[in-house]
């Protein structure tokens with residue numbers, strides 16, 4: 001592994017390689033084997049604020065680690081700076097991992113980073129991650145589709161929940177979204193009320209079940225069940241910095257049955273057959 005220095009203007013060594021890597025929703029066991037292998041071999045890891053402490057602990061000592069979430073991730077000028085760092089380190093000959101929460105291409109701006117790498121002629125690969133959009137509801141016992149309850153699902157961001165966003169972001173077609181069985185709403189903490197109001201105005205019933213999921217898949221996970229009418233009236237209170245996802249639709253009614261049946265320690269359990277394979281198998285078997 002090389003000693004890593006920040007890229008200097010004027011240097012033109014053979015470029016390194018870049019990887020856009022999904023870290024999953026938080027539970028380190030949801031990191032893929034490929035993601036782990038790539039992280040262990042990198043010179044530099046540029047990571048998001050949402051990548052969990054347990055996953056950051058897997059980055060070997062000596063690898064340069066930068067929290068680019070501190071740059072104010074989400075605003076376009078900061079995204080430009082992240083792109084510059086990513087391209088800059090790789091152009092200087094380093095192998096760079098861009099480690100992102102969930103999947104890099106689901107509300108992760110991974111596409112923009114891929115375009116920046118392609119434009120700069122840097123060789124790169126994408127390592128998919130387990131998206132919070134599916135894994136977080138699952139951890140609460142909510143399947144995003146379910147026979148008889150939901151045949152369609154949409155993943156949306158709460159970011160463009162208000163008409164005031166027109167002109168800066170594409171505003172959602174709420175009438176179209178109101179007709180989809182399950183809505184999984186990302187980045188929901190600050191805009192939950194506006195999201196619920198927009199759906200009600202578009203004709204969705206106030207009785208529609210809603211799950212508010214915070215810190216999904218982590219030991220601090222919190223699940224609150226409510227309905228769309230109450231959400232529009234009362235909103236939610238989520239501590240700043242904690243990730244929050246909403247699930248809206250009839251599938252939420254399964255949470256008490258499936259969620260309650262899940263082992264509290266399900267994250268660390270493995271099927272009995274796997275335990276036998278690893279622990280009880282006779283030598284040479």
Ligand SMILES: C[S@@+](CC[C@H](N)C(=O)[O-])C[C@H]1O[C@@H](n2cnc3c(N)ncnc32)[C@H](O)[C@@H]1O
Pocket residue numbers: 024025026050100101102103104105106107108130131132133136185186187188213214215216217218243244245246
């Ligand atoms: C910038 S988006 C990134 C999504 C990510 N690329 C993915 O595929 O999961 C961040 C949003 O993902 C959701 N999220 C990520 N991790 C979460 C978790 N552990 N629990 C609840 N929501 C989570 C939240 O809605 C959060 O605001």
